[in-house]
Amino acid sequence: MQYRHQEAHQQALRHELELHREELQAQNDNLLLFQQELALSQRSYQELFDSAPIGYFSLDPQACVVELNLTAARLLGRPRDLFPGRSLLSHVHPLSRTAVTEHLRQVFSGLEGAAQVRMLRHDETSFEAHFQSSPERDGAGRVVRCRTAMLDLSERLLQERALERTSRAYQVQAACNHALLHTGGEESLFAEICRIIVEKGEFALAWVGLVEEGAGQPIRPVAVHGEHADFVRGLNLSWGERRSGQGPSGRAVRLRQPVVCGHIADDPVFGSLRREAARRGLCSCISLPLLAEGRCLGVLGIYAREVGVFDADEEQLLMELANQLAFGLLALRTRAAHGAALEQVQKLAYFDALTGLPNRSMFLERLEQALALARREDRSMGLLFLDLDRFKDINDTLGHEGGDELLKAVAARLRGCVRQSDTVARLGGDEFVIILHSVHDQSQVEPVAKKVLDSFSQPFLINGREVYSSTSIGIALHPSDGADVDTLIRHADAAMYTAKAEGRQIYRFFSPEMNRRIQAKLLLEQHLRLAWTRGEISLHYQPQLDLKTGAVVGVEALVRWHSPVLGAVDPERFIPLAEETGMILPLGEWVLRQACRQVGSWHRAGYSGLRLAVNIAARQFRQPDFIDRVDAILAETEFDHTRLVLEMTESTVMEETEEAIMTLTDLKVRGIGLSLDDFGTGYSSLNHLRSFPIDQIKIDRSFLSDLQSPFGQAAIIEAMIAMAHSLGLRVIAEGVEDKAQVDFLMARHCDEVQGFFWAHPLKAEDLPALLRADYLPFPETALH
Numbered sequence: 001m002q003y004r005h006q007e008a009h010q011q012a013l014r015h016e017l018e019l020h021r022e023e024l025q026a027q028n029d030n031l032l033l034f035q036q037e038l039a040l041s042q043r044s045y046q047e048l049f050d051s052a053p054i055g056y057f058s059l060d061p062q063a064c065v066v067e068l069n070l071t072a073a074r075l076l077g078r079p080r081d082l083f084p085g086r087s088l089l090s091h092v093h094p095l096s097r098t099a100v101t102e103h104l105r106q107v108f109s110g111l112e113g114a115a116q117v118r119m120l121r122h123d124e125t126s127f128e129a130h131f132q133s134s135p136e137r138d139g140a141g142r143v144v145r146c147r148t149a150m151l152d153l154s155e156r157l158l159q160e161r162a163l164e165r166t167s168r169a170y171q172v173q174a175a176c177n178h179a180l181l182h183t184g185g186e187e188s189l190f191a192e193i194c195r196i197i198v199e200k201g202e203f204a205l206a207w208v209g210l211v212e213e214g215a216g217q218p219i220r221p222v223a224v225h226g227e228h229a230d231f232v233r234g235l236n237l238s239w240g241e242r243r244s245g246q247g248p249s250g251r252a253v254r255l256r257q258p259v260v261c262g263h264i265a266d267d268p269v270f271g272s273l274r275r276e277a278a279r280r281g282l283c284s285c286i287s288l289p290l291l292a293e294g295r296c297l298g299v300l301g302i303y304a305r306e307v308g309v310f311d312a313d314e315e316q317l318l319m320e321l322a323n324q325l326a327f328g329l330l331a332l333r334t335r336a337a338h339g340a341a342l343e344q345v346q347k348l349a350y351f352d353a354l355t356g357l358p359n360r361s362m363f364l365e366r367l368e369q370a371l372a373l374a375r376r377e378d379r380s381m382g383l384l385f386l387d388l389d390r391f392k393d394i395n396d397t398l399g400h401e402g403g404d405e406l407l408k409a410v411a412a413r414l415r416g417c418v419r420q421s422d423t424v425a426r427l428g429g430d431e432f433v434i435i436l437h438s439v440h441d442q443s444q445v446e447p448v449a450k451k452v453l454d455s456f457s458q459p460f461l462i463n464g465r466e467v468y469s470s471t472s473i474g475i476a477l478h479p480s481d482g483a484d485v486d487t488l489i490r491h492a493d494a495a496m497y498t499a500k501a502e503g504r505q506i507y508r509f510f511s512p513e514m515n516r517r518i519q520a521k522l523l524l525e526q527h528l529r530l531a532w533t534r535g536e537i538s539l540h541y542q543p544q545l546d547l548k549t550g551a552v553v554g555v556e557a558l559v560r561w562h563s564p565v566l567g568a569v570d571p572e573r574f575i576p577l578a579e580e581t582g583m584i585l586p587l588g589e590w591v592l593r594q595a596c597r598q599v600g601s602w603h604r605a606g607y608s609g610l611r612l613a614v615n616i617a618a619r620q621f622r623q624p625d626f627i628d629r630v631d632a633i634l635a636e637t638e639f640d641h642t643r644l645v646l647e648m649t650e651s652t653v654m655e656e657t658e659e660a661i662m663t664l665t666d667l668k669v670r671g672i673g674l675s676l677d678d679f680g681t682g683y684s685s686l687n688h689l690r691s692f693p694i695d696q697i698k699i700d701r702s703f704l705s706d707l708q709s710p711f712g713q714a715a716i717i718e719a720m721i722a723m724a725h726s727l728g729l730r731v732i733a734e735g736v737e738d739k740a741q742v743d744f745l746m747a748r749h750c751d752e753v754q755g756f757f758w759a760h761p762l763k764a765e766d767l768p769a770l771l772r773a774d775y776l777p778f779p780e781t782a783l784h
């Protein structure tokens with residue numbers, strides 16, 4: 001029983017053992033399986049560990065490598081088996097060693113950590129890396145290792161930098177565009193562009209050079225900005241084929257495309273300049289041609305502190321910038337050319353081309369401004385209206401060029417008479433104006449007017465000749481003489497006319513009386529224009545007698561105007577007006593034609609010896625085709641040339657111009673007589689007469705009317721007659737009114753006479769009766 005009990009017990013034990021064995025076997029099998037799986041997983045882990053894109057390594061507390069994956073070994077540029085037991089610090093860039101030591105200290109103190117460091121490859125090149133580290137502990141929890149994942153940042157940094165550069169380039173472009181739009185001129189534009197490139201683009205140096213034609217084909221630096229501007233300034237650059245043109249700039253201009261030097265220190269193009277550039281930390285550069293409309297205008301050069309900065313993207317962006325700059329430069333030049341043209345047009349529009357003074361338009365603007373200012377400040381201002389005296393005569397004497405020279409000289413003198421702030425302008429012809437700003441009253445204007453008159457006292461030197469000129473000045477003041485531009489000008493003009501009428505070479509202030517005269521003159525002018533078409537003009541004839549015989553030897557044609565509105569208008573009033581307005585030309589021609597017709601008819605009626613004297617105004621005489629016109633009228637009316645006498649005043653003919661003498665000679669050749677009217681009133685001397693082909697002088701009536709005066713008029717007449725006779729000229733006296741005058745003239749052997757004593761100017765129909773009388777009565781005494 002005990003045995004059986006033992007047996008059973010053993011059997012149970014065996015069974016239990018069997019179960020344990022089986023269990024162990026199963027566990028063993030599992031363990032084996034697990035071991036196999038573990039080995040598999042370890043292998044795959046190792047594989048993963050080795051082939052991971054990230055470098056992994058673990059370090060002991062002395063920073064020695066315990067293990068590392070293949071990626072880490074590859075990144076550091078050595079076989080993996082050479083690392084274990086060696087310090088990692090030999091693969092850390094000196095600049096990052098402190099940072100790495102600090103990072104490891106932190107990890108071995110039990111903290112995880114990250115750091116950005118520069119690692120050294122075995123070949124001494126470096127790369128930027130990111131460390132992500134965690135502590136590895138032993139069973140007791142002590143940190144025994146540092147596990148680190150090392151990420152190579154080169155690629156990412158490159159991308160980041162490229163992005164940064166692109167964004168910088170865009171910023172540069174935007175800033176440059178702004179500069180292009182707001183620039184004032186080429187120089188400032190270039191300077192600004194260089195500044196932007198350096199400051200915003202974070203480049204070391206930027207410069208612009210302009211391509212020049214001509215000898216040496218130079219590239220002239222016009223702007224440079226950056227740390228080493230002297231480097232560019234010292235360069236001798238050209239775009240020709242010679243040595244100075246072999247640098248990147250010269251090549252960029254010639255090739256018309258960007259030229260990049262990625263590494264100046266290695267680039268033979270830089271030749272001897274390599275060292276200079278390196279010394280200044282200039283490592284790479286790009287030269288960009290400034291191309292516009294098929295031309296290369298210049299070059300934009302940019303230097304960087306790093307090598308290899310100017311990759312394809314950068315190059316493209318900078319070339320865009322260069323193109324914009326070239327376009328802007330061209331636009332600027334076009335604008336400048338337009339601006340210059342505009343300025344010229346404006347100058348022409350506002351300044352007198354001859355004298356450089358403001359012209360009428362500018363004067364009107366300034367006067368408007370001056371008036372507005374005077375009104376605002378409650379001040380007075382003065383306007384001086386100037387007209388040169390007898391400028392026409394001077395112009396005829398000196399020729400147009402001489403006249404122009406005189407106007408220029410006058411302009412300069414006038415400018416010298418006033419303050420800088422006053423305006424001197426030329427209205428046209430010989431008319432000038434002066435605006436005197438800020439004057440109080442007449443007393444402040446008067447000295448200026450005197451100064452202007454005085455300034456004419458010295459002769460002007462024109463073409464080596466001393467020429468005297470004078471001016472008449474009319475003055476109007478604001479506000480007393482006019483509150484607006486038109487009134488002020490009109491009144492200054494009226495005052496100037498008064499100055500002329502009152503003897504010239506003087507100044508006159510405007511007075512309301514002048515205005516009335518001007519109005520009356522304007523009215524007269526209007527009526528005279530109409531009189532012409534309305535047949536209100538006619539001719540009267542005044543006999544001229546031979547003083548010895550009393551025979552009527554001629555008649556003087558005198559124009560008459562009878563206006564239905566104004567009544568009979570004195571020729572002394574309307575002839576000057578007709579001269580001034582030019583109406584004298586058709587009027588004078590009409591008179592000559594009419595008189596020739598009339599007197600011609602008397603010739604045909606039997607009075608064939610009758611001479612016809614016709615007044616010729618200066619303006620008529622100076623017409624270039626005057627002779628032709630006279631010829632035409634004589635031919636048309638079939639009038640005998642030898643019976644015509646043209647009466648001209650001294651001033652008309654006395655300007656010793658070639659033309660005047662030629663015209664007079666031409667007339668003389670035709671047999672036409674020439675009489676010098678109003679003799680004695682002008683400024684010519686008798687001696688002067690020698691050079692003129694005239695036949696007779698007509699002593700002005702003012703001399704006879706003054707015969708009794710104690711101032712010796714009689715002696716003057718006597719001298720005039722004697723002198724004229726000695727020159728072989730006939731003498732006619734006009735305005736003979738009384739017996740005493742006749743006696744006087746007879747005694748001095750005056751040749752001919754004309755005057756109320758015998759007859760007033762008569763209508764044509766009244767003259768034949770007088771002609772029939774053959775001889776007109778002489779005063780009793782004179783007959784003996």
Ligand SMILES: Nc1nc2c(ncn2[C@@H]2O[C@@H]3COP(=O)(O)O[C@H]4[C@@H](O)[C@H](n5cnc6c(=O)[nH]c(N)nc65)O[C@@H]4COP(=O)(O)O[C@H]3[C@H]2O)c(=O)[nH]1
Pocket residue numbers: 542557558559570571572575588591615616617647677678701734735736737754755756757761
């Ligand atoms: N006090 C006085 N006067 C006398 C006497 N005898 C003649 N007269 C005036 O003296 C002027 C003579 O003409 P003038 O000296 O050529 O001076 C002329 C002449 O310069 C100009 N004139 C007249 N007709 C014409 C013309 O057809 N053409 C031009 N260009 N001028 C003319 O007008 C001026 C004035 O002409 P009128 O008024 O007709 O004045 C005439 C005549 O009426 C006299 O005894 N006493």
